[in-house]
Amino acid sequence: xxxxxxxxxxxxxxxxxxxxxxxxxxxxxxxxxxxxxxxxxxxxxxxxxxxxxxxxxxxxxxxxxxxxxxxxxxxxxxxxxxxxxxxxxxxxxxxxxxxxxxxxxxxxxxxxxxxxxxxxxxxxxxxxxxxxxxxxxxxxxxxxxxxxxxxxxxxxxxxxxxxxxxxxxxxxxxxxxxxxxxxxxxxxxxxxxxxxxxxxxxxxxxxxxxxxxxxxxxxxxxxxxxxxxxxxxxxxxxxxxxxxxxxxxxxxxxxxxxxxxxxxxxxxxxxxxxxxxxxxxxxxxxxxxxxxxxxxxxxxxxxxxxxxxxxxxxxxxxxxxxxxxxxxxxxxxxxxxxxxxxxxxxxxxxxxxxxxxxxxxxxxxxxxxxxxxxxxxxxxxxxxxxxxxxxxxxxxxxxxxxxxxxxxxxxxx
Amino acid sequence: xxxxxxxxxxxxxxxxxxxxxxxxxxxxxxxxxxxxxxxxxxxxxxxxxxxxxxxxxxxxxxxxxxxxxxxxxxxxxxxxxxxxxxxxxxxxxxxxxxxxxxxxxxxxxxxxxxxxxxxxxxxxxxxxxxxxxxxxxxxxxxxxxxxxxxxxxxxxxxxxxxxxxxxxxxxxxxxxxxxxxxxxxxxxxxxxxxxxxxxxxxxxxxxxxxxxxxxxxxxxxxxxxxxxxxxxxxxx
Ligand SMILES: Nc1ncnc2c1ncn2[C@@H]1O[C@H](COP(=O)(O)OP(=O)(O)OP(=O)(O)O)[C@@H](O)[C@H]1O
Ligand SMILES: [Mg+2]
Numbered sequence: 001x002x003x004x005x006x007x008x009x010x011x012x013x014x015x016x017x018x019x020x021x022x023x024x025x026x027x028x029x030x031x032x033x034x035x036x037x038x039x040x041x042x043x044x045x046x047x048x049x050x051x052x053x054x055x056x057x058x059x060x061x062x063x064x065x066x067x068x069x070x071x072x073x074x075x076x077x078x079x080x081x082x083x084x085x086x087x088x089x090x091x092x093x094x095x096x097x098x099x100x101x102x103x104x105x106x107x108x109x110x111x112x113x114x115x116x117x118x119x120x121x122x123x124x125x126x127x128x129x130x131x132x133x134x135x136x137x138x139x140x141x142x143x144x145x146x147x148x149x150x151x152x153x154x155x156x157x158x159x160x161x162x163x164x165x166x167x168x169x170x171x172x173x174x175x176x177x178x179x180x181x182x183x184x185x186x187x188x189x190x191x192x193x194x195x196x197x198x199x200x201x202x203x204x205x206x207x208x209x210x211x212x213x214x215x216x217x218x219x220x221x222x223x224x225x226x227x228x229x230x231x232x233x234x235x236x237x238x239x240x241x242x243x244x245x246x247x248x249x250x251x252x253x254x255x256x257x258x259x260x261x262x263x264x265x266x267x268x269x270x271x272x273x274x275x276x277x278x279x280x281x282x283x284x285x286x287x288x289x290x291x292x293x294x295x296x297x298x299x300x301x302x303x304x305x306x307x308x309x310x311x312x313x314x315x316x317x318x319x320x321x322x323x324x325x326x327x328x329x330x331x332x333x334x335x336x337x338x339x340x341x342x343x344x345x346x347x348x349x350x351x352x353x354x355x356x357x358x359x360x361x362x363x364x365x366x367x368x369x370x371x372x373x374x375x376x377x378x379x380x381x382x383x384x385x386x387x388x389x390x391x392x393x394x395x396x397x398x399x400x401x402x403x404x405x406x407x408x409x410x411x412x413x
Numbered sequence: 414x415x416x417x418x419x420x421x422x423x424x425x426x427x428x429x430x431x432x433x434x435x436x437x438x439x440x441x442x443x444x445x446x447x448x449x450x451x452x453x454x455x456x457x458x459x460x461x462x463x464x465x466x467x468x469x470x471x472x473x474x475x476x477x478x479x480x481x482x483x484x485x486x487x488x489x490x491x492x493x494x495x496x497x498x499x500x501x502x503x504x505x506x507x508x509x510x511x512x513x514x515x516x517x518x519x520x521x522x523x524x525x526x527x528x529x530x531x532x533x534x535x536x537x538x539x540x541x542x543x544x545x546x547x548x549x550x551x552x553x554x555x556x557x558x559x560x561x562x563x564x565x566x567x568x569x570x571x572x573x574x575x576x577x578x579x580x581x582x583x584x585x586x587x588x589x590x591x592x593x594x595x596x597x598x599x600x601x602x603x604x605x606x607x608x609x610x611x612x613x614x615x616x617x618x619x620x621x622x623x624x625x626x627x628x629x630x631x632x633x634x635x636x637x638x639x640x641x642x643x644x645x646x647x648x649x
């Protein structure tokens with residue numbers, strides 16, 4: 001005889017199950033908590049990893065994968081006699097012009113001169129890195145403004161004494177006041193603050209850009225430092241081609257211009273961010289992978305909690321099961337009753353866990369200074385897995401309940 | 414109503430040794446009879462009642478309930494048979510905790526596949542004298558009241574057969590008497606009642622007594638007080 005299922009009966013059992021859940025509040029709360037914590041943990045950890053990954057991607061977006069940085073460097077042979085800290089003067093205006101002329105793919109560029117100088121505003125004073133740059137620098141870096149305006153090509157022509165402040169410098173020197181239009185002394189030279197740049201946090205190369213002050217390149221070279229060389233050159237390439245080949249081409253060009261013999265090392269360093277990005281992205285992905293497994297095992301542990309409590313419930317209610325069987329409940333009826341009760345609780349718990357996970361994701365993102373990410377796909381996946389796991393884990397005790405021999409169950413006390 | 418012939422029940426212990434609980438039991442119980450099964454502890458009374466109640470199947474022999482051989486019914490068909498034809502009354506009441514009297518009475522109706530008639534549950538509770546206790550939680554009731562709730566529950570699906578295993582075993586004599594009085598009333602209404610006990614006083618309420626000893630029927634006789642009346646009913 002085929003197992004026939006009476007939906008009317010199951011509707012009654014479902015209604016009774018809801019009453020039962022309410023009557024055994026403590027146990028029900030435990031099951032709900034178990035399921036909720038599992039889902040919340042999975043959702044939070046996955047979102048945390050996603051936040052970390054998003055942050056790396058954001059850093060990459062800021063300083064695109066198509067940017068090549070050329071730093072002036074002493075070749076090791078030269079370094080031998082330059083230990084007294086002489087400034088490296090190998091990157092010259094001629095090099096810069098040649099690079100812009102010869103490297104076809106260059107879309108934007110900026111020469112950079114950097115030095116640590118004393119800043120003074122009112123009674124505040126501090127030493128900060130000051131960078132002389134060209135207007136394209138901000139576009140290469142995708143660095144938006146927080147207040148005020150950028151400086152332009154005319155400012156470079158006039159060697160205007162205008163400065164842009166990093167977010168941190170602005171805060172340190174001017175506190176709550178708006179620095180725009182205020183006076184700033186850099187090495188006793190008066191400047192006007194043209195704007196404040198948006199907060200950046202730590203860059204991919206680990207420098208704190210929020211502590212920098214940026215002035216027009218010519219102003220820095222002529223009015224502040226009185227030099228005619230650059231610290232570095234930024235080249236943004238138009239199409240994303242073969243970065244390694246472009247780097248090699250640039251290196252060859254500079255070696256020829258610097259007349260470096262075959263056997264001598266470079267007096268510059270050509271770097272692109274690709275390598276750095278690769279390792280950081282790999283690390284972020286590894287973390288994501290690990291966290292997914294941790295999240296999954298959290299779900300399993302939560303499921304085991306549901307299992308344990310459901311198991312205890314079946315044991316505690318053995319007499320009830322025997323009685324119901326004697327009064328006419330079939331084995332499927334008993335299974336349905338117990339599976340239903342556990343699933344209702346697990347579902348409430350999982351839903352609650354989703355909410356908890358959202359809150360916890362916000363908090364962890366805030367505390368770790370990561371972007372807040374709530375991946376709906378992952379959350380739904382966690383929810384679905386929790387429900388499937390709990391269905392499996394709740395079915396086991398329910399199956400045990402259904403298989404109990406009514407006579408044994410009735411004798412149990 | 415009940416026809417058992419050459420019923421044998423042999424349990425197997427954990428270590429594999431067979432335990433013969435019922436050796437060869439045959440008797441017939443007619444519709445409307447009130448029979449007690451009496452015997453010493455371990456004589457096999459409960460084993461017999463479990464088979465009569467379709468909770469268990471005999472090792473061999475046949476059991477006809479209402480003319481149908483139910484001894485080889487599947488678990489599911491036995492569940493349905495219990496639900497519709499048999500009302501159980503247990504020694505320790507077996508009411509669900511944290512549940513009201515009325516909800517307990519409704520339980521058999523849950524498994525019929527039809528509607529649950531709350532009105533009927535209340536009416537039966539009134540019949541057993543607990544009309545004003547319907548919304549009480551069972552733990553708020555006395556033992557005698559609990560057993561009467563259990564009897565009301567056994568009546569919910571209007572089964573022709575009532576089975577009771579030591580229904581007064583957990584009650585003091587006054588409460589036991591009221592329960593027995595209730596069962597006697599139900600018998601008068603035409604219900605078939607089979608009651609297991611080892612108490613002679615309880616057995617005196619019935620019209621017929623089957624004595625079991627070591628898994629065999631030792632005696633099957635009418636109760637003196639009721640002699641004749643039972644036979645008259647059987648005739649009808
Ligand atoms: N599940 C079982 N497994 C093994 N032996 C059993 C089992 N159930 C009962 N028995 C044995 O069968 C015999 C009859 O048991 P049963 O419960 O029918 O006795 P009883 O007459 O109801 O006794 P009591 O008056 O004490 O309730 C006993 O010897 C008992 O030990
Ligand atoms: Mg017994």
